[in-house]
Amino acid sequence: MTTVVAQGTFDILHPGHVHYLEAAAGMGDELHVIVARRENVTHKEQPILSNRQRRDMVAALDAVDEARVGHPEDFFVPIREIDPDVIALGYDQHHDEEELAAALAEAGLDCRVERASGREEVREDELLSTGKIIDRICEERC
Numbered sequence: 286m287t288t289v290v291a292q293g294t295f296d297i298l299h300p301g302h303v304h305y306l307e308a309a310a311g312m313g314d315e316l317h318v319i320v321a322r323r324e325n326v327t328h329k330e331q332p333i334l335s336n337r338q339r340r341d342m343v344a345a346l347d348a349v350d351e352a353r354v355g356h357p358e359d360f361f362v363p364i365r366e367i368d369p370d371v372i373a374l375g376y377d378q379h380h381d382e383e384e385l386a387a388a389l390a391e392a393g394l395d396c397r398v399e400r401a402s403g404r405e406e407v408r409e410d411e412l413l414s415t416g417k418i419i420d421r422i423c424e425e426r427c
């Protein structure tokens with residue numbers, strides 16, 4: 286039984302999120318997702334949707350076995366609870382694979398770090414980024 290963890294903001298779901306979560310699910314037998322708490326999203330605009338709503342939408346996807354809102358301060362608390370074999374980073378996530386693997390080892394967590402593939406826009410009308418969807422809404426509805 287191989288347990289995989291994926292994580293991210295997942296504000297306003299789109300096919301890029303589904304691609305990531307399906308790729309992560311394909312790395313093992315059971316996929317757990319940690320949804321970033323609003324206050325911990327500091328590298329870009331904070332999410333529009335609540336922690337709970339983002340968690341519920343991710344949990345509703347076929348690829349996902351369990352989704353939870355992340356810990357407010359210590360990112361290793363949910364990891365210890367889930368005890369995964371693999372952490373699947375998203376294709377564009379800023380976390381460094383080697384640094385994360387070293388931090389996990391130092392914390393006594395036996396877990397490897399993999400990087401999922403990205404999904405490119407293949408059609409002109411596809412929007413595979415939450416930021417781009419929000420920009421489009423602002424252009425067309427505001």
Ligand SMILES: Cc1cc2nc3c(=O)[nH]c(=O)nc-3n(C[C@H](O)[C@H](O)[C@H](O)COP(=O)(O)O)c2cc1C
Nearest residue numbers: 292293294295319321322325326355356360378380
């Ligand atoms: C291994 C790991 C565990 C994480 N655990 C949490 C957590 O418990 N709580 C939280 O708010 N964010 C957590 N995060 C942070 C976010 O999921 C993510 O790094 C970031 O804030 C949003 O990334 P995005 O731009 O890909 O959506 C974790 C990140 C990693 C790599």
Ligand SMILES: Nc1ncnc2c1ncn2[C@@H]1O[C@H](COP(=O)(O)OP(=O)(O)OP(=O)(O)O)[C@@H](O)[C@H]1O
Nearest residue numbers: 293294295301305375376377403404413414415416
């Ligand atoms: N097009 C995509 N292909 C594959 N994975 C994706 C794609 N878009 C997002 N992801 C992955 O989904 C996870 C959550 O991403 P996030 O919530 O930051 O979405 P986003 O659409 O990239 O947001 P933003 O446009 O605000 O940067 C991350 O691991 C990210 O790498």
